[in-house]
Every structure is written in structure tokens, then in C-alpha cells.
Amino acid sequence: MIRQVKTTLRCSWCLSEAPTLITYMGDSIVKMECQSCGHIYRISKASLYSSILSQWETRALTKPLRLAKEIKNHPSRFVLSFPFRVLTKPLRVTKELAQTYIKS
Numbered sequence: 001m002i003r004q005v006k007t008t009l010r011c012s013w014c015l016s017e018a019p020t021l022i023t024y025m026g027d028s029i030v031k032m033e034c035q036s037c038g039h040i041y042r043i044s045k046a047s048l049y050s051s052i053l054s055q056w057e058t059r060a061l062t063k064p065l066r067l068a069k070e071i072k073n074h075p076s077r078f079v080l081s082f083p084f085r086v087l088t089k090p091l092r093v094t095k096e097l098a099q100t101y102i103k104s
């Protein structure tokens with residue numbers, strides 16, 4: 001869920017075009033670090049949590065459709081993996097929440 005992308009952007013602190021490390025949590029940018037001057041721009045926790053809740057809401061609302069597509073496209077894989085996924089879902093959600101809290 002957390003990934004980093006390196007790109008080149010104009011830094012608003014040192015005003016130079018510099019390599020920039022962007023950290024994403026889901027689809028949300030949580031941090032941008034200028035590799036030239038070291039300036040770090042962080043997204044506020046309120047904005048981050050609002051965005052994450054919105055993403056979770058979308059994921060929850062589209063889950064039945066995604067499961068139906070999976071049943072249609074890969075029925076045997078679905079049948080074999082579903083019980084394990086149901087059992088591990090609380091652990092995966094807890095891990096994602098912990099990562100969100102620690103990284104923000």
C-alpha cells in the first residue's frame with residue numbers, strides 16, 4: 001500500500017528542478033522530499049485520513065462487484081483462496097491501519 005516514486009520536480013523551497021522522492025499511501029501522496037536540499041513537504045494528517053477513509057469507502061462499495069468479477073473470471077482460484085482471505089482480512093486491515101498511523 002505504501003510505495004515511493006522518484007521523479008524530477010521544481011522544489012518550492014530551493015526553487016531548483018531536482019530529483020524528488022514522492023511517498024504514496026494508496027492513491028494519496030503523503031510526503032514529497034527534495035533530494036537536492038532535503039526539504040520535506042508532508043500532507044496534513046487530517047487530509048491524509050480523510051483521503052484514506054474515502055478510498056476505503058470506495059473499496060467497500062465496489063467489493064461485491066470485484067468479487068463477482070473474480071468468481072466469473074477465476075472460479076477455482078476464488079473458491080480455494082476465499083476462506084483464507086476471510087480469515088486473514090482482519091489482520092490485513094489491522095496491518096494497513098498500523099502502517100497508515102506509523103508512516104503519517
Ligand SMILES: [Zn+2]
Binds near residue numbers: 015
Ligand atoms: Zn529543494
